[in-house]
Amino acid sequence: MSREKDGGTDAPEGRPRGGLSARDLAVLALERQSWPGPGAKERAVRERLGITPTRYYQLLNVLLDDPRALAHDPVTVNRLRRLREERRERR
Numbered sequence: 001m002s003r004e005k006d007g008g009t010d011a012p013e014g015r016p017r018g019g020l021s022a023r024d025l026a027v028l029a030l031e032r033q034s035w036p037g038p039g040a041k042e043r044a045v046r047e048r049l050g051i052t053p054t055r056y057y058q059l060l061n062v063l064l065d066d067p068r069a070l071a072h073d074p075v076t077v078n079r080l081r082r083l084r085e086e087r088r089e090r091r
Contacts (some may be wrong), residue, residue, distance in 0.1 A: 020068050027060055031080060031088065033044050 008015045020028075026049055035041040042053040049056065063069040063077070064084060 018074055020063075020066075024058070024063055024066075024069065025072070026061060027056065028069060028076055030056075031060065032073070032076050 008009075030041070030044060030048070033041075038064075045051065045053050045056045051059075060080070061084070064081050
């Protein structure tokens, strides 16, 4: 994958300098929504993002550790971080 320099840091192609990609923003937007029942969210992931739910959750977990995602949507990111930590503690 090619990279471009941005003030001394590498930024992957398709990602605005210093910001989140359109896909990252779409993932966070899906997480802000509430879902009526099982399967609705997974269906939305496939239709809106064109990726599998497994890939979606992989991307989401990376986003939860990204300070840019926290700056963009602190309420959603902090809520999801708490849920992730609770699941880890139960294991």
